[in-house]
Amino acid sequence: MPSNVKSQCTDKLTHAARRENVSVRRFCDNFATTTPFQVRQHAAKIHSALAKAFLFFHSEFEKGNVMKLLNCQDGRRDIADQVIRFGAVAREQIRVDVQTLIGRSSYQVDADAATMADIGAAAIGKQLLQHERMKLAEFGMGLGEPFIVIEGLPEQADLPPTPQMFHDDAVVQSTDCQLLGAMRLAGLHPVAYTSENYGRLMRNVAPAATALNAVSSHGSKEPLEFHTDNGYEFEGSGCVCSPSPQYLWFAGLRNQDANGNPVPTEVLRVSDIVDQASTTLLTTIQQPIFRIMPGQSNSRAPIDHVPLLERNPVTGEWRLRFNCNGSQTVGLTRDAKHATKELIEQIDSMEELAVSIVVAPGRLLGFDNYRVLHRRSSFEPGEDLSQARWLRRCFACRDLRNGQRIDPRHRPYVWK
Ligand SMILES: [Fe+2]
Numbered sequence: 001m002p003s004n005v006k007s008q009c010t011d012k013l014t015h016a017a018r019r020e021n022v023s024v025r026r027f028c029d030n031f032a033t034t035t036p037f038q039v040r041q042h043a044a045k046i047h048s049a050l051a052k053a054f055l056f057f058h059s060e061f062e063k064g065n066v067m068k069l070l071n072c073q074d075g076r077r078d079i080a081d082q083v084i085r086f087g088a089v090a091r092e093q094i095r096v097d098v099q100t101l102i103g104r105s106s107y108q109v110d111a112d113a114a115t116m117a118d119i120g121a122a123a124i125g126k127q128l129l130q131h132e133r134m135k136l137a138e139f140g141m142g143l144g145e146p147f148i149v150i151e152g153l154p155e156q157a158d159l160p161p162t163p164q165m166f167h168d169d170a171v172v173q174s175t176d177c178q179l180l181g182a183m184r185l186a187g188l189h190p191v192a193y194t195s196e197n198y199g200r201l202m203r204n205v206a207p208a209a210t211a212l213n214a215v216s217s218h219g220s221k222e223p224l225e226f227h228t229d230n231g232y233e234f235e236g237s238g239c240v241c242s243p244s245p246q247y248l249w250f251a252g253l254r255n256q257d258a259n260g261n262p263v264p265t266e267v268l269r270v271s272d273i274v275d276q277a278s279t280t281l282l283t284t285i286q287q288p289i290f291r292i293m294p295g296q297s298n299s300r301a302p303i304d305h306v307p308l309l310e311r312n313p314v315t316g317e318w319r320l321r322f323n324c325n326g327s328q329t330v331g332l333t334r335d336a337k338h339a340t341k342e343l344i345e346q347i348d349s350m351e352e353l354a355v356s357i358v359v360a361p362g363r364l365l366g367f368d369n370y371r372v373l374h375r376r377s378s379f380e381p382g383e384d385l386s387q388a389r390w391l392r393r394c395f396a397c398r399d400l401r402n403g404q405r406i407d408p409r410h411r412p413y414v415w416k
Contacts, residue, residue: 120181258382
Protein backbone atom coordinates (compact mmCIF):
# COMPACT_ATOMS: atom_id res chain seq x y z
CA MET A 1 0.00 0.00 0.00
CA PRO A 2 1.43 3.46 -0.89
CA SER A 3 2.79 5.30 2.15
CA ASN A 4 0.64 8.40 1.59
CA VAL A 5 -2.51 6.25 1.58
CA LYS A 6 -1.40 4.50 4.74
CA SER A 7 -0.68 7.85 6.34
CA GLN A 8 -4.13 9.19 5.43
CA CYS A 9 -5.73 6.09 6.83
CA THR A 10 -3.72 6.26 10.02
CA ASP A 11 -4.86 9.88 10.47
CA LYS A 12 -8.47 8.88 10.03
CA LEU A 13 -8.09 6.01 12.44
CA THR A 14 -6.34 8.15 15.01
CA HIS A 15 -9.11 10.72 14.86
CA ALA A 16 -11.87 8.11 15.04
CA ALA A 17 -10.19 6.15 17.81
CA ARG A 18 -9.69 9.29 19.91
CA ARG A 19 -13.30 10.12 19.45
CA GLU A 20 -14.26 6.67 20.64
CA ASN A 21 -11.84 6.79 23.54
CA VAL A 22 -10.07 3.59 22.51
CA SER A 23 -6.42 2.81 22.15
CA VAL A 24 -5.08 4.48 19.02
CA ARG A 25 -2.11 2.13 18.95
CA ARG A 26 -4.36 -0.89 19.01
CA PHE A 27 -6.36 0.21 16.02
CA CYS A 28 -3.39 1.45 14.03
CA ASP A 29 -1.64 -1.84 14.68
CA ASN A 30 -4.75 -3.64 13.56
CA PHE A 31 -4.80 -1.56 10.42
CA ALA A 32 -1.28 -2.52 9.47
CA THR A 33 -2.11 -6.22 9.48
CA THR A 34 -5.82 -6.27 9.04
CA THR A 35 -7.48 -8.47 6.47
CA PRO A 36 -11.01 -8.37 5.14
CA PHE A 37 -11.86 -11.29 7.41
CA GLN A 38 -10.59 -9.41 10.48
CA VAL A 39 -12.53 -6.33 9.46
CA ARG A 40 -15.65 -8.45 9.28
CA GLN A 41 -14.98 -9.69 12.80
CA HIS A 42 -14.51 -6.17 14.10
CA ALA A 43 -17.22 -4.44 12.13
CA ALA A 44 -20.05 -5.25 14.50
CA LYS A 45 -18.14 -3.87 17.45
CA ILE A 46 -16.42 -0.76 16.25
CA HIS A 47 -17.85 2.62 15.50
CA SER A 48 -19.00 3.15 11.93
CA ALA A 49 -16.50 5.96 11.33
CA LEU A 50 -13.73 3.63 12.27
CA ALA A 51 -15.08 0.87 10.08
CA LYS A 52 -15.38 3.29 7.19
CA ALA A 53 -11.79 4.35 7.65
CA PHE A 54 -10.71 0.71 7.41
CA LEU A 55 -12.91 -0.07 4.50
CA PHE A 56 -12.30 3.07 2.48
CA PHE A 57 -8.75 2.00 1.85
CA HIS A 58 -9.49 -1.64 1.19
CA SER A 59 -10.12 -1.68 -2.51
CA GLU A 60 -11.12 -5.31 -2.44
CA PHE A 61 -14.38 -4.33 -0.79
CA GLU A 62 -17.30 -3.56 -3.02
CA LYS A 63 -19.70 -0.91 -1.83
CA GLY A 64 -22.42 -3.47 -1.09
CA ASN A 65 -20.06 -5.46 1.11
CA VAL A 66 -19.14 -2.35 3.03
CA MET A 67 -22.78 -1.69 3.83
CA LYS A 68 -23.27 -5.29 4.96
CA LEU A 69 -20.19 -5.20 7.15
CA LEU A 70 -21.39 -2.11 8.93
CA ASN A 71 -24.50 -3.90 10.11
CA CYS A 72 -24.81 -5.83 13.33
CA GLN A 73 -25.71 -9.47 13.58
CA ASP A 74 -29.39 -8.63 13.91
CA GLY A 75 -29.32 -6.76 10.63
CA ARG A 76 -29.24 -3.31 12.20
CA ARG A 77 -26.15 -1.35 13.06
CA ASP A 78 -25.34 -1.18 16.73
CA ILE A 79 -26.40 2.18 18.14
CA ALA A 80 -25.27 1.52 21.72
CA ASP A 81 -22.51 4.13 21.40
CA GLN A 82 -25.14 6.77 20.76
CA VAL A 83 -27.20 6.01 23.85
CA ILE A 84 -26.58 7.81 27.14
CA ARG A 85 -28.38 5.84 29.82
CA PHE A 86 -29.05 6.86 33.41
CA GLY A 87 -29.54 4.36 36.21
CA ALA A 88 -31.97 4.62 39.10
CA VAL A 89 -29.73 6.73 41.36
CA ALA A 90 -28.90 9.31 38.69
CA ARG A 91 -32.55 9.39 37.61
CA GLU A 92 -33.74 10.16 41.12
CA GLN A 93 -31.10 12.86 41.56
CA ILE A 94 -32.13 14.51 38.27
CA ARG A 95 -35.77 14.39 39.35
CA VAL A 96 -35.00 16.01 42.68
CA ASP A 97 -32.71 18.67 41.17
CA VAL A 98 -35.22 19.64 38.49
CA GLN A 99 -38.14 19.75 40.91
CA THR A 100 -36.20 21.77 43.45
CA LEU A 101 -35.01 24.33 40.94
CA ILE A 102 -38.20 24.84 38.96
CA GLY A 103 -40.12 25.30 42.20
CA ARG A 104 -43.71 26.42 41.93
CA SER A 105 -43.35 29.40 39.61
CA SER A 106 -45.66 29.80 36.64
CA TYR A 107 -44.27 28.45 33.40
CA GLN A 108 -44.77 29.16 29.74
CA VAL A 109 -42.11 27.62 27.55
CA ASP A 110 -41.76 30.47 25.06
CA ALA A 111 -40.99 32.92 27.84
CA ASP A 112 -39.05 30.62 30.13
CA ALA A 113 -37.04 28.39 27.79
CA ALA A 114 -33.66 29.88 28.70
CA THR A 115 -34.21 29.37 32.42
CA MET A 116 -35.46 25.83 31.89
CA ALA A 117 -32.40 25.06 29.77
CA ASP A 118 -30.13 26.31 32.59
CA ILE A 119 -31.91 24.13 35.15
CA GLY A 120 -32.08 21.05 32.94
CA ALA A 121 -28.45 21.33 31.86
CA ALA A 122 -27.31 21.65 35.47
CA ALA A 123 -29.35 18.65 36.62
CA ILE A 124 -28.45 16.33 33.74
CA GLY A 125 -24.89 17.61 33.36
CA LYS A 126 -24.06 16.63 36.96
CA GLN A 127 -24.82 13.01 36.12
CA LEU A 128 -22.88 12.77 32.88
CA LEU A 129 -19.50 11.12 32.53
CA GLN A 130 -16.80 13.00 30.70
CA HIS A 131 -17.09 10.96 27.53
CA GLU A 132 -20.87 11.43 27.53
CA ARG A 133 -20.41 15.19 27.72
CA MET A 134 -18.02 14.94 24.80
CA LYS A 135 -20.51 12.83 22.87
CA LEU A 136 -23.21 15.47 23.29
CA ALA A 137 -20.84 18.28 22.35
CA GLU A 138 -19.65 16.41 19.27
CA PHE A 139 -23.23 15.78 18.20
CA GLY A 140 -24.01 19.49 18.59
CA MET A 141 -21.05 20.37 16.38
CA GLY A 142 -22.42 18.26 13.53
CA LEU A 143 -19.74 15.58 13.88
CA GLY A 144 -19.83 11.87 14.60
CA GLU A 145 -23.10 9.98 14.44
CA PRO A 146 -26.02 12.22 13.44
CA PHE A 147 -28.37 11.20 16.28
CA ILE A 148 -28.26 10.71 20.02
CA VAL A 149 -30.54 9.07 22.59
CA ILE A 150 -30.71 9.92 26.29
CA GLU A 151 -32.72 7.46 28.35
CA GLY A 152 -33.47 6.58 31.94
CA LEU A 153 -34.62 10.14 32.67
CA PRO A 154 -37.48 10.73 35.11
CA GLU A 155 -40.85 10.29 33.46
CA GLN A 156 -43.34 13.14 33.60
CA ALA A 157 -45.29 12.97 36.86
CA ASP A 158 -49.07 13.40 36.82
CA LEU A 159 -49.23 13.17 33.05
CA PRO A 160 -52.47 14.77 31.84
CA PRO A 161 -54.51 13.59 28.82
CA THR A 162 -52.83 13.95 25.44
CA PRO A 163 -53.76 17.44 24.21
CA GLN A 164 -55.18 18.57 20.90
CA MET A 165 -52.66 21.10 19.58
CA PHE A 166 -51.59 23.33 22.51
CA HIS A 167 -52.26 23.17 26.22
CA ASP A 168 -50.89 24.49 29.48
CA ASP A 169 -47.10 24.02 29.28
CA ALA A 170 -46.89 23.78 33.06
CA VAL A 171 -48.21 20.20 33.04
CA VAL A 172 -45.04 19.00 31.27
CA GLN A 173 -42.59 21.51 32.71
CA SER A 174 -40.09 18.96 34.02
CA THR A 175 -40.03 17.15 30.65
CA ASP A 176 -39.45 20.44 28.80
CA CYS A 177 -36.73 21.22 31.30
CA GLN A 178 -34.91 17.96 30.48
CA LEU A 179 -35.32 18.45 26.73
CA LEU A 180 -34.05 22.04 26.78
CA GLY A 181 -31.26 21.10 29.19
CA ALA A 182 -29.99 18.33 26.90
CA MET A 183 -30.02 20.73 23.96
CA ARG A 184 -28.03 23.26 26.01
CA LEU A 185 -25.46 20.58 26.90
CA ALA A 186 -25.08 19.90 23.16
CA GLY A 187 -24.40 23.62 22.62
CA LEU A 188 -27.68 24.18 20.79
CA HIS A 189 -30.35 26.88 20.90
CA PRO A 190 -34.09 26.23 20.68
CA VAL A 191 -35.65 27.96 17.69
CA ALA A 192 -39.18 28.44 16.29
CA TYR A 193 -40.53 29.77 12.98
CA THR A 194 -43.42 32.12 12.39
CA SER A 195 -44.44 29.88 9.48
CA GLU A 196 -44.75 26.74 11.58
CA ASN A 197 -46.42 25.79 14.85
CA TYR A 198 -47.68 29.39 15.24
CA GLY A 199 -44.17 30.55 16.07
CA ARG A 200 -44.09 28.54 19.28
CA LEU A 201 -41.08 26.60 20.49
CA MET A 202 -42.63 23.32 21.51
CA ARG A 203 -44.91 21.29 19.28
CA ASN A 204 -47.13 18.61 20.71
CA VAL A 205 -46.62 15.72 18.32
CA ALA A 206 -49.96 14.02 18.85
CA PRO A 207 -52.88 12.97 16.65
CA ALA A 208 -55.42 15.76 16.32
CA ALA A 209 -59.05 14.76 15.73
CA THR A 210 -59.28 17.25 12.86
CA ALA A 211 -56.06 16.08 11.15
CA LEU A 212 -55.87 12.29 11.50
CA ASN A 213 -55.37 11.88 7.75
CA ALA A 214 -52.92 14.78 7.39
CA VAL A 215 -49.32 14.14 6.35
CA SER A 216 -47.98 15.94 9.40
CA SER A 217 -47.07 15.38 13.02
CA HIS A 218 -50.74 15.93 13.91
CA GLY A 219 -51.81 13.05 11.67
CA SER A 220 -51.45 9.32 12.26
CA LYS A 221 -53.24 7.37 9.52
CA GLU A 222 -50.89 8.47 6.73
CA PRO A 223 -47.20 7.53 6.96
CA LEU A 224 -44.61 10.28 7.06
CA GLU A 225 -42.09 9.16 4.44
CA PHE A 226 -38.37 9.78 4.94
CA HIS A 227 -37.89 13.54 4.88
CA THR A 228 -36.03 16.61 6.09
CA ASP A 229 -38.09 18.93 8.29
CA ASN A 230 -38.57 22.39 6.74
CA GLY A 231 -35.91 21.58 4.15
CA TYR A 232 -35.00 25.11 3.14
CA GLU A 233 -31.54 26.71 3.20
CA PHE A 234 -28.80 25.17 5.34
CA GLU A 235 -27.58 26.99 8.42
CA GLY A 236 -24.37 28.93 7.76
CA SER A 237 -24.87 28.96 3.98
CA GLY A 238 -25.26 32.75 3.80
CA CYS A 239 -28.91 32.51 2.82
CA VAL A 240 -31.16 35.57 2.84
CA CYS A 241 -34.01 33.79 4.63
CA SER A 242 -34.00 31.84 7.89
CA PRO A 243 -32.38 28.43 7.44
CA SER A 244 -33.88 25.02 8.12
CA PRO A 245 -33.50 23.83 11.69
CA GLN A 246 -30.32 21.80 11.88
CA TYR A 247 -31.57 19.72 14.80
CA LEU A 248 -34.78 18.16 15.99
CA TRP A 249 -35.25 16.97 19.55
CA PHE A 250 -38.09 14.87 20.90
CA ALA A 251 -39.15 13.92 24.43
CA GLY A 252 -41.46 10.96 24.99
CA LEU A 253 -44.61 11.34 27.08
CA ARG A 254 -46.80 8.53 25.66
CA ASN A 255 -45.87 6.31 22.80
CA GLN A 256 -48.20 3.52 21.83
CA ASP A 257 -50.88 2.83 19.24
CA ALA A 258 -54.40 1.56 19.87
CA ASN A 259 -53.07 -1.99 20.41
CA GLY A 260 -50.44 -0.90 22.89
CA ASN A 261 -47.55 -1.24 20.43
CA PRO A 262 -44.81 1.41 20.41
CA VAL A 263 -44.62 3.73 17.42
CA PRO A 264 -40.97 4.22 16.44
CA THR A 265 -39.22 7.13 14.78
CA GLU A 266 -36.74 6.01 12.13
CA VAL A 267 -33.66 7.85 10.95
CA LEU A 268 -31.59 7.10 7.85
CA ARG A 269 -28.07 8.49 7.64
CA VAL A 270 -27.30 10.78 4.69
CA SER A 271 -23.79 9.28 4.62
CA ASP A 272 -25.36 5.87 3.90
CA ILE A 273 -27.49 7.34 1.12
CA VAL A 274 -24.39 8.91 -0.43
CA ASP A 275 -22.43 5.66 -0.10
CA GLN A 276 -25.05 3.77 -2.08
CA ALA A 277 -25.84 6.40 -4.72
CA SER A 278 -24.48 6.16 -8.26
CA THR A 279 -21.98 8.77 -9.40
CA THR A 280 -24.51 10.18 -11.86
CA LEU A 281 -27.15 10.56 -9.16
CA LEU A 282 -24.69 12.23 -6.79
CA THR A 283 -23.61 14.66 -9.50
CA THR A 284 -27.18 15.56 -10.43
CA ILE A 285 -28.48 16.18 -6.92
CA GLN A 286 -25.62 18.61 -6.28
CA GLN A 287 -26.88 20.84 -9.12
CA PRO A 288 -29.22 23.82 -8.40
CA ILE A 289 -32.10 22.33 -10.37
CA PHE A 290 -34.65 21.52 -7.66
CA ARG A 291 -37.60 23.17 -5.95
CA ILE A 292 -38.36 22.52 -2.27
CA MET A 293 -42.02 22.76 -1.32
CA PRO A 294 -43.16 23.54 2.24
CA GLY A 295 -44.46 20.69 4.39
CA GLN A 296 -48.15 20.54 5.28
CA SER A 297 -47.53 22.08 8.69
CA ASN A 298 -45.55 24.95 7.18
CA SER A 299 -46.80 28.10 5.46
CA ARG A 300 -43.55 29.28 3.85
CA ALA A 301 -43.07 29.81 0.12
CA PRO A 302 -41.15 27.20 -1.89
CA ILE A 303 -37.48 27.78 -2.70
CA ASP A 304 -36.28 27.33 -6.26
CA HIS A 305 -33.07 26.41 -8.04
CA VAL A 306 -31.25 24.78 -5.17
CA PRO A 307 -29.26 21.54 -4.98
CA LEU A 308 -30.46 18.73 -2.73
CA LEU A 309 -27.04 17.67 -1.53
CA GLU A 310 -23.94 19.59 -0.53
CA ARG A 311 -21.01 19.39 1.83
CA ASN A 312 -20.95 21.40 5.03
CA PRO A 313 -18.07 23.81 4.36
CA VAL A 314 -16.90 23.65 7.99
CA THR A 315 -17.18 19.96 8.89
CA GLY A 316 -17.00 18.45 5.42
CA GLU A 317 -20.03 16.27 6.21
CA TRP A 318 -22.70 15.71 3.55
CA ARG A 319 -26.02 17.44 4.14
CA LEU A 320 -29.25 16.72 2.31
CA ARG A 321 -32.70 18.27 2.02
CA PHE A 322 -35.21 15.85 0.61
CA ASN A 323 -38.67 14.42 1.00
CA CYS A 324 -39.65 11.01 -0.33
CA ASN A 325 -43.19 12.30 -0.66
CA GLY A 326 -42.98 13.05 -4.41
CA SER A 327 -44.91 16.32 -4.17
CA GLN A 328 -42.45 17.92 -1.77
CA THR A 329 -39.22 17.83 -3.78
CA VAL A 330 -39.65 18.84 -7.41
CA GLY A 331 -37.10 18.42 -10.19
CA LEU A 332 -36.99 21.50 -12.46
CA THR A 333 -35.29 19.75 -15.39
CA ARG A 334 -35.63 16.34 -16.99
CA ASP A 335 -32.44 15.15 -15.26
CA ALA A 336 -33.64 16.53 -11.94
CA LYS A 337 -37.02 14.78 -12.24
CA HIS A 338 -35.27 11.51 -13.03
CA ALA A 339 -32.85 11.96 -10.12
CA THR A 340 -35.70 12.63 -7.69
CA LYS A 341 -37.41 9.39 -8.73
CA GLU A 342 -34.15 7.43 -8.54
CA LEU A 343 -33.35 8.81 -5.09
CA ILE A 344 -36.79 7.81 -3.77
CA GLU A 345 -36.33 4.30 -5.16
CA GLN A 346 -32.87 4.03 -3.64
CA ILE A 347 -34.08 5.17 -0.23
CA ASP A 348 -36.98 2.69 -0.42
CA SER A 349 -34.40 -0.08 -0.86
CA MET A 350 -32.40 0.97 2.21
CA GLU A 351 -34.89 -0.19 4.81
CA GLU A 352 -32.35 -2.34 6.66
CA LEU A 353 -30.03 0.61 7.27
CA ALA A 354 -32.65 2.76 8.98
CA VAL A 355 -32.26 3.15 12.74
CA SER A 356 -35.52 2.63 14.60
CA ILE A 357 -35.92 4.43 17.92
CA VAL A 358 -38.97 4.50 20.14
CA VAL A 359 -39.18 7.84 21.90
CA ALA A 360 -40.64 6.28 25.02
CA PRO A 361 -41.42 8.11 28.29
CA GLY A 362 -38.16 9.07 30.00
CA ARG A 363 -36.27 9.10 26.71
CA LEU A 364 -35.00 11.94 24.51
CA LEU A 365 -34.02 11.66 20.86
CA GLY A 366 -32.00 14.31 19.06
CA PHE A 367 -31.02 14.09 15.42
CA ASP A 368 -29.26 16.22 12.84
CA ASN A 369 -31.93 17.25 10.34
CA TYR A 370 -29.24 17.85 7.70
CA ARG A 371 -27.46 14.51 8.13
CA VAL A 372 -30.40 12.13 8.46
CA LEU A 373 -33.83 11.75 6.90
CA HIS A 374 -36.52 10.70 9.34
CA ARG A 375 -39.93 9.06 9.12
CA ARG A 376 -42.82 7.69 11.11
CA SER A 377 -45.08 4.93 9.82
CA SER A 378 -48.85 5.19 9.97
CA PHE A 379 -50.51 4.05 13.17
CA GLU A 380 -53.98 3.63 14.59
CA PRO A 381 -54.37 6.06 17.50
CA GLY A 382 -57.55 4.45 18.87
CA GLU A 383 -60.87 5.99 19.78
CA ASP A 384 -59.67 7.74 22.90
CA LEU A 385 -57.23 10.41 21.73
CA SER A 386 -56.63 11.46 25.33
CA GLN A 387 -54.35 8.40 25.63
CA ALA A 388 -52.79 8.65 22.17
CA ARG A 389 -49.11 8.97 21.29
CA TRP A 390 -47.64 12.25 22.55
CA LEU A 391 -44.14 13.62 22.08
CA ARG A 392 -42.78 17.12 22.69
CA ARG A 393 -40.73 18.40 19.77
CA CYS A 394 -38.34 21.33 19.60
CA PHE A 395 -36.16 22.59 16.74
CA ALA A 396 -32.62 23.68 17.51
CA CYS A 397 -29.88 25.57 15.72
CA ARG A 398 -26.17 26.12 16.18
CA ASP A 399 -26.27 29.91 16.13
CA LEU A 400 -29.22 32.23 16.77
CA ARG A 401 -27.60 34.94 14.65
CA ASN A 402 -28.09 32.90 11.47
CA GLY A 403 -31.83 33.54 11.18
CA GLN A 404 -34.03 36.55 10.47
CA ARG A 405 -35.53 37.36 13.82
CA ILE A 406 -38.90 39.03 14.18
CA ASP A 407 -38.15 40.49 17.63
CA PRO A 408 -34.39 40.29 18.25
CA ARG A 409 -34.61 41.89 21.64
CA HIS A 410 -37.36 39.91 23.30
CA ARG A 411 -37.77 36.76 21.23
CA PRO A 412 -34.53 36.12 19.30
CA TYR A 413 -35.48 32.46 18.91
CA VAL A 414 -38.49 33.18 16.66
CA TRP A 415 -37.44 33.35 13.04
CA LYS A 416 -39.28 34.45 9.92
FE1 LIG B 1 -40.61 15.51 10.39
